[in-house]
Amino acid sequence: MAKNPRAAAERKLANNVASQRAKVAIRKLPTGVRGLDDILHGGIPEFSFNVIAGMPGSGKTTMAHQILFANATAEKPALFFTVLGEPAIKMLRYQQQFSFFDGSKVGTAVRFSNLSDIVLHQDLDAVLAEIIKQVTAINPCVVMVDSFRTVMRKPQSAAGEMEMQSFIQQLTQFLTSWEATTFLVGEFGEEETHGNPLFTIADGLFWLSQKTERNSVVRKLQVVKVRGSGSVPGLHTVRINENGLQAFSRTLGFVLKNPKPAKRRRLSMGIPDLDKMMGGGVLEGDSLLIAGPSGTGKTALATQFIAAGLRNGEPGIMAIFEERPKGYTERADAFGLDLKTPLEKGNLEIIYLRPLDLSVDETMQEILDAVERVGAKRLVIDSLVSLEMALAPGFREDFRESLYRLIVALTGAGVTILSTVEVEDSFTGFSFSHYTISFLTDDIIRMRYVEIDGQLRKVMVVIKMRGGNHSKDIREYVITDKGVVVIQPRSTDYDGLTTGIPTRTGPSPQQKAEASPEPKARAKSRAAK
Known part of the structure; x- marks a missing residue:
């Protein structure tokens, strides 16, 4: 049977196309936005056609300029078209306040062009012609149009939607064939994405938003789509500071850089008798929770834990949300x-975080940066209650999930974590935390008050240790000028110490004195005299 030559040619063409596709590698451009390259798994695909959308104040223009300055060179400049928005001179006045801004690139590697007159007085064909003219003359690597929403609002002919769709299609084809990575920036609402040809044809869509939560303002970023590459799904927190826009991935810290060693050491808590209660100390890379009411010595214990590590050559971090660093160093002196010497030498950092609109991702980034700077092996978070209060209201709703990510990220980096949490002593129960997070921690030590013989005393007990056996004894302790000191074991005539209101099972001290033979002997001696 004769072969069909047309079918054979089509198969050959298909095989060639498939072979060529297999060889194509998509290079990625850096965004210049810290954290965003990780969310995009390496950066923005080169020659892609992208939209940066969101409401006013969400950070669109700042993000656009960071991408611009990160990729522009004298050989392959970046071209920024302004359209009825801020004029370039006004825009640059504010953008130069950020650290990414490089004034030496303006006019050479970074060039600006104003399309306002053409958009106001001519049709879309004239706008397209001007863009083609300037791109052809400059040959840019990156093209920005801000705000493209203004172009889309331009009054059109009776053709209306078809005219705009044709304009967008021609613009896309030209810029892609010219091998320019393009970003159209605009103030769009979510309701405008449905049926809009711009969002259909775009290779990448970056959605920025800001939301008021009580008295806090929270900015978020969502990578709605990015063709030819994966990305971390979901909403990511962003913040604008002196460095520009910074993104905090939802999976921040989940990639383990320093996995836990197969054989882990026992680390001293700085309290010898507590180390014995814990079977030799806390396991390296564990997460330890210290729970107790106010005044039981949680912070003192945490300070002794950090100090013990510093003595053993283990740098540390203290993330604090209550007192200022000076208060911590002064208490340590007492x-x-x-702690002052390690601070000066760079072996210790005290991170003071107390704004009321933090996200856990920002907190984690601060801590991870500090861990990397000092090579930290130990971390104290004091306290979880204060950390929750420092968060914006929306983040408090997901506090347990956030704590899980925080703990996994830091212990995955080989850091031993000690967290303190304040719990109320009801004297009828023995709670560990009102967050129900005990399953997230490897080890738990509970500290509490008990009433004995008319005195309010302190006791502690090791509740659990995943890494091995531990003492089951309830031990009394005191806080002295040496910090937390565990009292030597002694027999007790009380049951129910964990309730805070124990019951006596033996005679009282007075009954013991009366029953002692020594007082009776002294009474007989006095009578004989």
Whole structure:
């Protein structure tokens, strides 16, 4: 049977196309936005056609300029078209306040062009012609149009939607064939994405938003789509600071850089008798929770934990949300622990975080940066209650999930974490935390008050240790000028110490004195005299 030559040619063409596709590698451009390249798994695909959308104030223009300055060179400049928005001179006045801004690139590597007159007085064909003219003359690597929403609002002929769709199609084809990576920036609402040809044809869509939560303002970023590459799904927190826009991935820290060693050491808590109760100390890379009411010595214990690590050559981080760093160092001095010298030498960092609109991702980034700077092996978070209060209201709703990510990220980096949490002593129960997070931690130590013989005393007990056996004893302790000191074991005539209101099972001290033979002997001696 004769072969069909047309079918054979089509198969050959299909095989050639498939072969060529297999060889194509899509290079990625850096965004210049810290954290965004990780969310995009390496950056923005080169020669892609993208939209940066969101409401006013969400950070669109700042993000556009960061991409611009990160990729522009004298050989392959970047071209920024302004359309009825801020004039270039006004825009640059504000953008130069950010650290990414490089004034030496303006006019050479970074060029600006104003399309306002053409958009106001001519049709879309004239706008397209001007863009083609300037791109052809400059040969840019990156093209920005801000705000493209203004172009889309331009009064059109009776053809209306078809005219705009044709304009967008021609613009896309030209810029892609010219091998320019394009970004159209605009103030769009979510309701405008449906049926809009711009969002259909775009290779990448970056949605920026800001939301008021009580008295806090939270900015978020969503990568709605990015062709030819994967990305981390979901909403990511962003913040604008002196460095410009910074993104915090939802999976921040989940990629383990320093996995836990197969054989882990026992680390001293800085309290010898507590180390014995824990079977030799806390396991390296564990997450330890210290729970107790106010005044039981949680912060003192945490300070001794950090100081013990510093003595053993283990740098540390203290992330604090209550007192200022000076208060911590002064309390350490009162216990005979020197934190000032390690601070000066760079072996210790005290991170003070207390704004009321933080996200856990920002907190985690601060801590991870500090861990990397000092090579930290130990971390104290004091306290979880204060950390929750420092968060914007929306983040408090997902606090347990956020804590899980925080703990996994930091212990995955080989850091041993000690977190404190304040719990109320009801004297009828023995709770560990009102967050129900005990399953997230490897080890738990509970500290509490008990009433004995008319005195309010302190006791502690090791509740759990995933890494091995531990003492089951309830031990009394005191806070002295040396910090937390565990009292030597002694027999007790009480049951129910964990309730805070124990019951006596033996005679009282007075009954013991009366029953002692020694007082009776002294009474007989006095009578004989």
